[in-house]
Amino acid sequence: MIRLLIVDDHPAMRAGLTAVLRAEPGIVPLGAASSEDDLPAMLERTSPDVVLLDYHLPGADGLKLCRRMKREQPAPAVLLYSAYADSAMVVPAILAGADGLMNKSAPAPELFDALRAVARGDRVLPPVPRELLEHAGTRIEAEDQPILAMMIDGTSPAEVADTLRIDQRDVARRIDGMIERLRVEIAAVQA
């Protein structure tokens, strides 16, 4: 059984997701948060296995919230859910620690499969195109490139810190910096 928390700012999307997921055997929607303000309390109360997280939210966006949740112990699996799950979003999503990236126009069975996969601990991420990775490499600081490369391969920030023999907090700070730089790219793609 997958205990699921939904985060989406649009009421129609929250209602739709809750209705659809409630009917799906093996998935239990515990509730739906509409913004970063509701989220901490709901996380505390429900401690879900998986969070289905909208990218576009008022205030802090999905990437930021994903980062924040992934710092908790134990951290839920996070499936980023966006109307623009374009390949430009893959690299920032990986950096933010998302376990999956899903487009909102995908049919329900695909969403169910993705939720089950991330609950199992698998990653549901499109492959990162070479050109996009190279481009991301040019946008970030040269010293951050090893961190990016390791994270694309699925290494967790803690392991990255171990391998590179740097402080975990330092890694976290540098990851935040990379996301900020690459976020500009997402905005450009959406414009």
Added chain:
Amino acid sequence: MRTLRAHRWFALLTMTRVLGAALAIVLLLAHRVTHADPLLAVITAVWTPLSLWTLRRTEDWEWAPAVWAADGLAALGLVLSGGDWRSPFYVFTLTTLVLPATSLPWRAAFAWGLGSSALYGAVAWLTEKLPADTLSNTIRLETLATHLFVPVIVTTTLAYSSLLLDRLRVARSHSERLALQAERQRIAWELHDSAKQRVHAAHLMLSALDADAGDTHNRALLDGALAELRNATADMETSVAELRTPLDGRPVDELLRERADELSRTGVARIDVRGRLPSLPPLVAAHTYRIAAEALTNAVRHAGCTAIEVTLAASPDMIRLTIADDGVGMPAEPRPGGHGLRSMHGRAETIGADLRIGPGPGGHGTSVALALPTPGGSP
């Protein structure tokens, strides 16, 4: 020398010149001080409409300044033939300054005014009506000074007004453009933020029904509804893109060449665009362009290719676009979460086009072929 500006100032010219001519004629025929000269009055009556007609015809011409100069000289000619620099044609002469003052750049206009004053001074000297005591006779000196300075003042004032009006017009069109842009952003935001989310929600709920729909009729209806919702999403995406970066009615082939140049500059692959497209209705053009642009972006991002060939062809009943690359070809399984291909198919369906994405000629690379019936062409 834009038409709008010329029209406004031409009205001023017409008004003042008719007034100046009437004043001159009255003075020539009736005033005791000037000697009566009916012939000159008749010449004035004929010259006024003739000069206005000529100026009207030539105001947008490149050598219009030459016509204005001729007009000014003709007016000075009238002054000369009147025989006195304190002339009934003085106001008439001032009207020759209206067009140069309002149409030339302000420095040139100011120079024109100074030139006119100098020429008037020359005319005054030619009439030999400058008495020897002019410089010691305050009243005469004042009259002469006034006659010589008024052209400069008139020109400067008009040039300044014209400059201000121009700046005002630029500022207004700028703020109108900004307001329009803000409005477009707002509509785009609403479309994306609300309408599209609702459509996504409806699509999600209906797609969850899918597995339970055993009945073939219901199944067909459901599939149709799902397809329509996807098309609605595609329409909204194109509209949002249009609102944010409008094609502005520019031809699709020109835009594609521009996009190809942009992508070529990233150095990943060489992109050749061949052929032309006829002009298309706005929504069809927007969808067509965005399908082709998406195909180009995909090729550059995912195909690992070195060359991309875009072929555009139009026959009376069909328009064909082909984007072929020499890359690794399509993956057997579509990328999870991938959205580009779905939205391309959605857009193609919306405009009634046939979109085929598959291996390129000889099984190498990927080829995206879009065929759409020529809008308004034979069925």
